[in-house]
Amino acid sequence: MRDGSQTREKIDRTAMRLFVEKGIAETSVRDIAAGAGIAEGTLYRHYPSKEELAWQLFVVNFTAIGATLNELQRAEKTIHAKLDAIIRHFCSVFERDAVTFNYLFLARHRHMLRLTPRQPNPYLVFRSVVREGMAHGEIPKQDLDVATSMVMGLILQVIDARILGRRIPQDVETLADTLIQASYRVLNI
Amino acid sequence: MRDGSQTREKIDRTAMRLFVEKGIAETSVRDIAAGAGIAEGTLYRHYPSKEELAWQLFVVNFTAIGATLNELQRAEKTIHAKLDAIIRHFCSVFERDAVTFNYLFLARHRHMLRLTPRQPNPYLVFRSVVREGMAHGEIPKQDLDVATSMVMGLILQVIDARILGRRIPQDVETLADTLIQASYRVLNI
DNA sequence: CACACAATAGTGAACGCTCACTCACTTATT
DNA sequence: AATAAGTGAGTGAGCGTTCACTATTGTGTG
Incomplete structure (x- = not known):
């Protein structure tokens, strides 16, 4: 099976950065996905919401x-x-x-x-x-x-x-x- | 002309209370209007956004x-x-x-x-x-x-x-x- | 005093848009 | 072949805002 740990780390880092820059509510899942260079659906393989x-x-x-x-x-x-x-x-x-x-x-x-x-x-x-x-x-x-x-x-x-x-x-x-x-x-x- | 100052105060108090309770982004204009007992459109007579x-x-x-x-x-x-x-x-x-x-x-x-x-x-x-x-x-x-x-x-x-x-x-x-x-x-x- | 008017306050259905989330499918790894 | 990771168009709910309309009230006119 594939190893998603690098992807997860990219999600974490990008999300935290954007949350700090723009606020949590003001950051969309699209923003996070785009920033991390992944598809929106990928985020939901690592977090339920x-x-x-x-x-x-x-x-x-x-x-x-x-x-x-x-x-x-x-x-x-x-x-x-x-x-x-x-x-x-x-x-x-x-x-x-x-x-x-x-x-x-x-x-x-x-x-x-x-x-x-x-x-x-x-x-x-x-x-x-x-x-x-x-x-x-x-x-x-x-x-x-x-x-x-x-x-x-x-x-x-x-x-x-x-x-x-x-x-x-x-x-x-x-x-x-x-x-x-x-x-x-x-x-x- | 009509006096809207009471309405405005009701908007202010309700909005501030809800913003504190739920956060700004998490509070909708509908929430504020419902809490203040006014229509959504009324808020826009007092504030542009x-x-x-x-x-x-x-x-x-x-x-x-x-x-x-x-x-x-x-x-x-x-x-x-x-x-x-x-x-x-x-x-x-x-x-x-x-x-x-x-x-x-x-x-x-x-x-x-x-x-x-x-x-x-x-x-x-x-x-x-x-x-x-x-x-x-x-x-x-x-x-x-x-x-x-x-x-x-x-x-x-x-x-x-x-x-x-x-x-x-x-x-x-x-x-x-x-x-x-x-x-x-x-x-x- | 009655009445028309202007000006502002109030209404709420409707609109366009963005959002979080889904799912059928593909790709990679063991 | 089995398993998990990755994809992205699609979905429906909810959002902020608009607008045609109504209600209220102060003002000018006879």
Whole structure:
């Protein structure tokens, strides 16, 4: 039998790029097929629907980042080191694969609620790091979800500003350091 | 001649609500007309197209908030007082009219680039407050857009968490205080 | 005060078009 | 020969928009 894995990858890459460029609803199956150099029907050999394609692109990449963040976090001992590691990884993912990052950012409201608590989830990794820090007395007691949201927010909004084309001139390394220091200050550590 | 202002308001409120609930592309003109209790054609007496309706809903509300923030900011002298005033207003707008806030949050990527620098803009108000603070030595020198993004991010993400249904238990007053203090710390003041 | 009028608001069936998706068929691989 | 991948014209549903028509209301005229 034939091997369709290359075709599938072409579909994934093209769809994600177009979804980011034009939006999910504004991208037609024809657009994706044309961009990937395949027939429309071929897409349906790999995904049962456009909606399922969008969902799979989200959940696979989102949980992959969540899983990596969790491993990185577990490998460190102090809250400082954990935060440092996961924020640095966040920045490097954005730099290495901006399209994927953009897509997760764009599709998050649409798909977030469909995630089960069991699936690895970047937000929950940050949350558990902050909770652990508070339990060990490394972070002053405060509302857990507010604190986590503030940290995630300051990171995401800077990345979003880059996406929107505002002048964020620094290279990723410097940016990561800035974001890490800012996170420490927000959490009061 | 007849007065269509009530109809227009019904269109605006219904469209904004449905856009937030289902997304812009996923909301049809039929949906809006049915929700507002009018005929489809009536919408076109008030807006030339669905796209223009979405744009007007964005630009009118976005610039209104921007203008108010700017007045509030100008009425204060210190950077602390300015930040306090605009963050507090941000929180109260969300509380008073969550649908509008949600819509602006949702539609921002789609419409942001169409705004001219002349139109009042919440982001630019925050930016000019931070810039002024750095010019007067109240805020340590740092990258302007990174600093502004971090402050906006920590605020928006907390509001976003509430939208997404995470447990953000506190009332708006307490929340505003927390966000203001966190902003001071991020900016190193 | 009655009446004609102009101007705008409101209507909803109809239109052309694009969409996601299907299916009978062909091609490639084991 | 069996199996899965790839094809693309075809389909019907749903979309945004139009337009000929009706309803309402303020204004000028006698």
